[in-house]
Amino acid sequence: MELMNRFCPRILSACFVLILFMAPVANGQDMIEHPLTDLDGFQAPADNWRIVGAIEADRHGVADIQTTDGDGILLNMPSDGARENLFTMWEHGDIELSFEFMMPKGSNSGVYLQGRYEIQLFDSWGVPNPTYSDAGGIYQRWDPARNEGERGYQGHPPSMNVSRAPGLWQDFYILFQAPRFDAEGRKVSNAKMVKVAQNGVVIHENVELTGPTRAAGFSDEQALAPIMIQGDHGPVALRNIRYNLHLPAAAEDEKPPRFVPAIHVEPTSEAEVIRGFVNHDGAKKTRTISVGDPDGVHYVMDSAQGAVLYAWKGRFIETTDMWHSRGTQQLAVPRGSVLTFSGRPAVARLESDSIVWPDSMGADYVFKGYDLDADSRPSFHYTMSDVTITDRLLPGDNGRQLEREIVVSGDDSGSSEIWVLVAAATTISEGDDGVFRMEGNTYYLELLDSGGGEAIIRALDEGEELLVPVSLSDGSATVRYALIW
Template sequence: MSNPFYAATTRWLLAVGWTLGAGLTLAQPAPEAGTPIPLNDLSAFVNPTPNWQIVGSVRADLNKANTLSTDKGTGVLVNLPSDKKNAKAGDLTTQLQHGDADLELDFMLAKDGNSGVYLQGRYEIQLADSWRVKNPGSGDNGSIYQRWDDKKPAGQNGYEGHPARQNASRAPGLWQHLKISFQAPRFNAQGQKTENAKLLNVELNGVLIHDNVELSGPTRGAISNDEKATGPLVIQGDHGAVAFRNIRYIAYDKPRPELVNLTFSVYKGKYEKEPEYDKTAPESEGPTTVLSSAVSRIPNEMLIRYKGTLRVAEPGEYRFRLGVPGGAGSLKIGNQTVVPLVGYSGNGTGKVTLPKGDVPVELFYSKYMDWVQPALGLSVAGPGVREFVISDATTAGGEEVDPILVDASTANTILRSFMDVPGDIRSQGKRTRVTHAISVGSPDNVHYTYDLDKGALVQVWRGQFLDTTPMWHDRGDGSSRPMGMVQRMGTPMLFLAKLPSGQANWATDTTGTGYRPKGYVLDANDRPTFRYQTYGASVDDKIRVLEQGQGLQRELTVTNPSGDLYARLASGSTISAMDNNMYLIDGQEYIRLDDLGGAKPQVRESAGGQELIVPVKGKLTYSILF
């Protein structure tokens, strides 16, 4: 069920906050929002060609290739290639020159759209309408495009492309989100390259699709085949219609802080807090060049105290993460406690504003739990400094957890578990745990979770199926997690409710509804149809994957419906009617009304947002495209 590919993914998840093991397990962090590239005009770019415009909003039509419609305004950068043969459609180059950097942006593709983002103008992350692709190649959305050699035989010219790990794409006309952590190539004083460029990680729509990929040279279409320490961002503009917004970056161009003049003292005994050092004799002590648990030969019931100097080259706010598995610890800088006493969890964080120059530092690590290996780790990030392990990286790692994964690539697959859903407007940001969740996976790489307590769709997603590590690792907590690009359907609510009018409040629980789940039946391909009773009616709820994995179609058959029964198809901050019986939900999914049995849909205000509801007259069919 597991393999090294997924082990790397889990190690990354551990680093960004999902901690199953002890210690400080540090991979490169996901990018944070940084400096915006202004999109009120085109002044941030060098000699833009006429195909590039600044607009206020943009829309796509699923039936029209390479076409985007726009409205006047600012905040959105759009590429609109002209059909005219003499029109020049060029790439867009930023005034910004960058080395090591994190980049974060939203993009929207037209049907059959094709573009790309070139880091330093040389290394392309492909942007393409790959919505219906099952197994992405190097030319699909989020992939690292190939290098190219015209001297090679035909068919072998392209090489060293890196396909995205899975297809995490959204449909054309929906906003997609891209995060990139990039490390520039390194050069010596003579200008010779000493280290290749790297993509430390790339996320597409919240899914890790690249992890620590080395780039041996520029990809096809680069501004130059040489390599430099810095270069501009370049956006491809001669292939297809595409739009961008919320482009932000963080440049990592400042020197790292250093730990110098370190000394250590090791004390034997079980300490759950700092002792009075002047009343306790150390077991051993001396100078050292690095923070490490290895300075002590005592495996348990010992305390290590470090004192030294943090040499800061760039003033500003610094963030620290301390890992002290199997015990306790804290970090002091100057006369301020930056990471307060870390207890059983073994991990703590803190931040402090530091001046340029030398600042005293003090750290202690008390190891008193005998079932965890000693492993002291400290990482730091700051202005122009990407997070790095400032302690000994060889002793900073915690337990690596071999992930427990459920695959649905060869057969329709069903799994019961708890499912945690992030909060939305209705829940006021509070996480919801669905205790009777059933997740259904398909070989088409489109999956969903159903709430048996409410007859409601909880979420749909594209890509890999389920990570059940938190369910079955160690004692477990009973929950599983979707592994692909997830579209959540809001706080789980009853799908059907009786309303005296189209403006009445939606039922929040099953009290008075007569709701009674009746399980599900499987068809010949092991696909479930859910059954339940509510308000005296019997319901069959059939959900199937659409052709080419475009989304899901839901067919509800209600026997003996009451005259005031409604279905809640979608909720969101904004719901916009489109052509062809389509609705756009928050720019993230489409609802297509296939057959309402003659009923009229209604978009109404609810809980600070909007809902799409429709009266139920016996049969209801609609599709979710995402």
């Protein structure tokens, strides 16, 4: 078996297009927070709307939601007797809007700018080719006077599906420009979705809206009107609703736009493996390996630490700054909705479970390279003193999750115990189903094989760690887990 420990000059499927480098996705400075201590900020809320303090929405059960008393979360639970839409007390023209939402499996809702122009909220987890009716879509307009098959028109799908699993918090950032009217009230310019970003990824830019979308709260167009949240379809929760009643000004330090040929790498029939530099936690990592999979789930491995830095879905990677004129930063940039991990080594020896996990591998760590399977998916190999480690990541559940398998082999006679760091996060909690909720329901982690050890969650000064001890009494041990989002 030949291991690859240098750049392999394979032909990559690079897409050369002309793009405009834009300002950051979100401004979000000095935004007004809509209070969710009660429903006073909404017009005549029906009984399907209430305020709660915490929520769990099942990714397997349709309309299955568990709540805890408190405040901070707006919840819609429609029933046969109450399924009304909800309107804000305040009205808006141009607006900068952000919010988070969560819904159970199979649910459906929407947020209507000015009560008229819908951004769809939907359980679109794993949908390969999203349409206007999927999460992030700008819903179609509807004209019953048109011919059959033509009544729905001007729907706009998101540029890619970056939706997360049911029961996880997702976020939207929207810049909306209201329609303009002259002194006589005639419309002189259409409404426009200037920018819509879902989970940190821009999915719409400069989309003109010629009129209200289907099921809007109003059929006309106005300069000022309230936000409407759809309440007659399915359960949905929202929190951290923030807004500015104007569009943000460009940052003073924003660099002037420039046109360059963008280089996008996308896997087709087999995985793409790219070695290069990646930014992580404010530092440039110079020994990283980015792996893109045709199933649409990708990751970055730091070969200097045996650590996964990022995982994401959607499109793979942009290498413009690596390959265009040998750019100053020479960085590869993920193109989808990214999960960020601690970057700490996955395997270490600890004298006890109270010892601090090392920030980096010791002098006895040696990266031995990687080999590729028939689909060009790599297995990484390294040694740590008297043990060898094989680390492999594969897509699972039709690209809905990323499964990691760490095999530790060698001598178990050392004075300290071998542990696997499964995850480090701000918060880690185990659900009734045995699946861990990470970062306040930002993603799930399912421990598939603990290698014979019992997983523990230990508290840190900042955050928590999920650790598994492994025994090499049989010569090797395997730890497997799935990242689900």
